[in-house]
Amino acid sequence: MKYPVALTPTEEGYSVCCPGLPGCWSQGTTEEEALANIHDAIHEYLEVARQLVSV
Numbered sequence: 327m328k329y330p331v332a333l334t335p336t337e338e339g340y341s342v343c344c345p346g347l348p349g350c351w352s353q354g355t356t357e358e359e360a361l362a363n364i365h366d367a368i369h370e371y372l373e374v375a376r377q378l379v380s381v
Contacts, residue, residue, distance in 0.1 A: 331364050333357065347371050 334341045336353070340360035343351035344367070352367045354360030 329368055331361070333360060344368055344371075 329344050329346050331342050331344050339353060339355035340357050341351065341353045342360045342364040344364060347368065350364075350367055350371045352360060352363035354363050
């Protein structure tokens with residue numbers, strides 16, 4: 327499944343969040359790094375959600 331993300335330039339690089347997953351955000355010094363980081367964050371978020379549902 328694909329989730330849209332919001333990428334925002336900051337003084338330090340880029341901030342990125344996934345509006346469809348509350349609290350799922352990341353950052354990076356470059357746009358590419360921020361997008362790679364949010365990709366990992368989304369996967370980790372969904373893994374935790376799956377674990378919580380199966381408990």
